[in-house]
Amino acid sequence: MSTGVTEKTQTTIGGIRRKFAPWTDPAAVPLIRYENVSKRFGEFTAVDNLSLDIYEREFFALLGPSGCGKTTLMRMLAGFEDPTEGRITLAGQDIVGMPPYKRQTNMMFQSYALFPHMSVWDNIAFGLKQDRMGKGDITARVEEMLKLVKLEKFAKRKPHQLSGGQRQRVALARSLAKRPKVLLLDEPLGALDKKLREETQFELMDIQMQLGMTFLIVTHDQEEAMTVADRIAVMDHGKLIQVAPPAVIYEQPNSRYVADFVGDVNIIEAKVETVAPGNVSLYTGIGGGAKLSIAQNVEAKPGDTAFVAIRPEKVRIDVDPPAWQEANCLRGEVWDIGYLGDLSIYHVELEGGVRIKAAKPNLTRMVERPITWEDKVWVSWLPDSGVVLTR
């Protein structure tokens, strides 16, 4: 473990992220295994026959709208809920039925759940005292934790004497103090404002790497999941829709649900014309009727209905027809422009009534942009910019 820490501190985040992919290694043994797990509350199915492997030292995000079962999935790992069916193992041990106070997982709660009658120091020491750790060891560990979250000066304060951001750090320190096998984070940054949230996301990643721990985060904020996680599981109605690293989730979503939930996307309905290895040709009636071509392997046959998903930042917008490409060019009219400072979002209404969004970075300081409301324009994209979805 010590070699791992030094190696990590010397390498950049990007470098580590590229190398770290135990899920691609068939020999790797997962730390957490959900095997055909279902959880029903009366008539309501929160988690529906779900299987998932999470590996050691992974930062794993469960992403989905409220009510999709992500919190239930996490609470089953913490021991607050037991699955109706299925098996959950942690480090090879079946933990179903084991009470929460015997599990080697710790949780950081959405409400922080700091004990209001205890000081910051006592809050952090609480879990260590339950383990009957020696006094000296407790002091050392609490001080280490305070240092980790930069709250050395606040040890004697009570939770109500702290700001929201400080409380969040105490909650984090408390849940890390016992060095759990897995740290569970339930919407940990939901109560913070945007700036603080972004800072804290990077701190979380830092801490996770420093301690070499496995983190499981539940969030409905896709940006948060994209920022912190090694892999994201997108959930809906108690099922996993896609489990993949953030870039794959964003660039190669496996369904309209994932494409739509993560980031902004334009979805165009089309008919498959020809399928070749590495390329699909489609035809759409909208935008004056156009041929679409996407560089991708797809399991579909000519005549099938499919959906082309294209992210706004990958859509080009021109006044003249883009003569340099023969496919993926649609005609329309600028319906609205959203000026965001760094970007302008053009809403283009295609012939046939479908609206498509194109994001254009504002590279110059011009206030008057060349393309404006009600201009006739062409939107286009490259064959490897879009993705064809069959569900």
Next chain:
Amino acid sequence: MRKGLSWFNTTSIVLGFAFLYLPILLLVIYSFNASRLVTVWAGFSTEWYWKLLQNDQLLEAAWVTLRVAFISASVATVLGTLAAIALTRYGRFNGRMLFSGMVYAPLVMPEVITGLSLLLLFVAVNFDRGFWTITLAHITFTMCFVSVVVQSRLVTFDRSLEEAALDLGCPPLKTFFVVTLPIILPAVVSGWMLAFTLSLDDLVIASFTTGPGATTLPMRIYSQVRLGVTPEINAICTIMIGIVTVVVVLASIITKRQEVARERAERLAAAG
């Protein structure tokens, strides 16, 4: 001109307070009367307080009352707190409605009926009536008050605090004592104080359930007053008013403080 100071409002307030406190004020004033006649003022004196100290019957009754109040309030607090926890926590168990209805029934039940039914029970099981029957009766009728006070606190209690303790390795029973109880303690204490004062001044239920050798202060006072009011009675009543006032004020201060602290914490949390 400020609102609320019109002659009408002033009169209402004066009349209201006079109606409430004039009798008590008279009682307190005449307890310092030098005359034996309760209604004729003959100068200031603390004579009746000294006399009181020599009145063994009254002192004995006061001692019984305090012991009954202390024991019954303590037991009622434990039972009432447990009932409150059961009612707020275990969402839907069989007979929840029945249980909560039954816990709160004594709140609205006429005391005569409570007293009479307890008497019948004690007679039926052949329980020797006296100190312990009064205590049991007081536990029964004060428990629901404790339960109401504690339950109103538990409703706003964040369950994730207990989950956090469990998660950090603390077993459930210990969690109750190191996390739950310290946090709801102010409500439990004010519940105890409420039970204590209720027991202290109960006459009806005590009269029904008492037996030889166990006379509470309200009973003693009532029986003496039938023979004529003496300034001694005024003195003992003044002391009782003092005790009840102190306890009630303390209880409300504790509750208020807890509320203020919670509000402040919530404001801070909202402000981030």
